[in-house]
Amino acid sequence: MKILGTGSALPKMTLTNDMLTQYFDTSDAWISSRTGIKQRQVMSDEHLEDLAAKACQQALENAGLKASDLDFIICSNVLDEFISPNLACRVQGLINADCPCIHVNGACAGFIFALSMAEAYLNSHMAKHILVVAAEMPSRMVDWTERGTAVLFGDGAGAVVVGEGSQLKAMRLSTKSAIDCLYQKQYINSTPFDTQEANKISSLQMDGREVFKLAVSASMKDIKELLADCQLKQEDIKHYLLHQANTRILDSICLHLKEDKSKFHQNIQRTGNTSSASIPILLDELHREGKLQQGDYLILSAFGAGFSTGSCLLQW
Numbered sequence: 001m002k003i004l005g006t007g008s009a010l011p012k013m014t015l016t017n018d019m020l021t022q023y024f025d026t027s028d029a030w031i032s033s034r035t036g037i038k039q040r041q042v043m044s045d046e047h048l049e050d051l052a053a054k055a056c057q058q059a060l061e062n063a064g065l066k067a068s069d070l071d072f073i074i075c076s077n078v079l080d081e082f083i084s085p086n087l088a089c090r091v092q093g094l095i096n097a098d099c100p101c102i103h104v105n106g107a108c109a110g111f112i113f114a115l116s117m118a119e120a121y122l123n124s125h126m127a128k129h130i131l132v133v134a135a136e137m138p139s140r141m142v143d144w145t146e147r148g149t150a151v152l153f154g155d156g157a158g159a160v161v162v163g164e165g166s167q168l169k170a171m172r173l174s175t176k177s178a179i180d181c182l183y184q185k186q187y188i189n190s191t192p193f194d195t196q197e198a199n200k201i202s203s204l205q206m207d208g209r210e211v212f213k214l215a216v217s218a219s220m221k222d223i224k225e226l227l228a229d230c231q232l233k234q235e236d237i238k239h240y241l242l243h244q245a246n247t248r249i250l251d252s253i254c255l256h257l258k259e260d261k262s263k264f265h266q267n268i269q270r271t272g273n274t275s276s277a278s279i280p281i282l283l284d285e286l287h288r289e290g291k292l293q294q295g296d297y298l299i300l301s302a303f304g305a306g307f308s309t310g311s312c313l314l315q316w
Helices: 028-035 048-063 087-095 107-123 208-230 247-257 275-288
Strands: 002-009 013-016 039-042 072-076 101-104 129-136 156-163 168-178 237-242 297-304 306-315
Touching (some): 028 247, 048 087, 048 129, 048 156, 048 275, 072 087, 072 107, 087 101, 087 129, 101 107, 107 168, 107 275, 107 297, 107 306, 129 275, 156 275, 168 208, 208 237, 208 247, 208 297, 237 247, 237 275
Parallel strands (some): 072 101, 072 129, 237 297
Antiparallel strands (some): 002 156, 013 039, 129 156, 297 306
């Protein structure tokens, strides 16, 4: 598998830490010291499919392809305005593609899981060009009176077009059932036959300390296993693109690996946590800034609710 093009899109509204003081007791110092976040982009009058379509169109243009060249679309998404049809189907219409579409909910690790599906389709010769897009609006998942979660998230979309090639060197996926540390229940209509009370609409629930421990340990394990799979050393890796969840998590992983901090790219200061879209958004930024050179080894690593992790090693 090879990444042929990248794209990304963020909402137009910028929400700074200072602006958040209007909604609950907090400050820029409190937020930035605990998360590293200074601002985030949040949807106001946009729709998620429009952001996703914009990221997809950029990725297609960057790859030198048209929507008609696509054989498959895979969309990673947690929350959407529609339960059905899924976001991938609506994006397909907006970009005028004519191919099968599928939706993946792997939480914040969903983009890596979607890449693994794309690789399988390519290897089975079912497709030559696949669009993988992650589009998220976690700002709509939180209780905006709870500063512990509301300050963390931003909205956005990132996309890649992938095709046949040898860029992907190794991939690791895992799930360790640990539900209580990070979850959100969904409202389901009741029936006359229910024997238990129906779920009430709830916001995202998170045990920050437990998520921190699981994220650091799982990411460390995945990174070391990828290196072993490829018979590479840490010094061979030029770039680490990790899920932009929290600066403290990223810094802790870097510290445990005894790595050069400059290798651990971050944009969370500007975007907040954009769930599964964080890695493709960051990848697009680095690609367009010319920071990824041919032959560079990259590790992409994400973690999320489940508790699920996904990591891969690429040679650009």
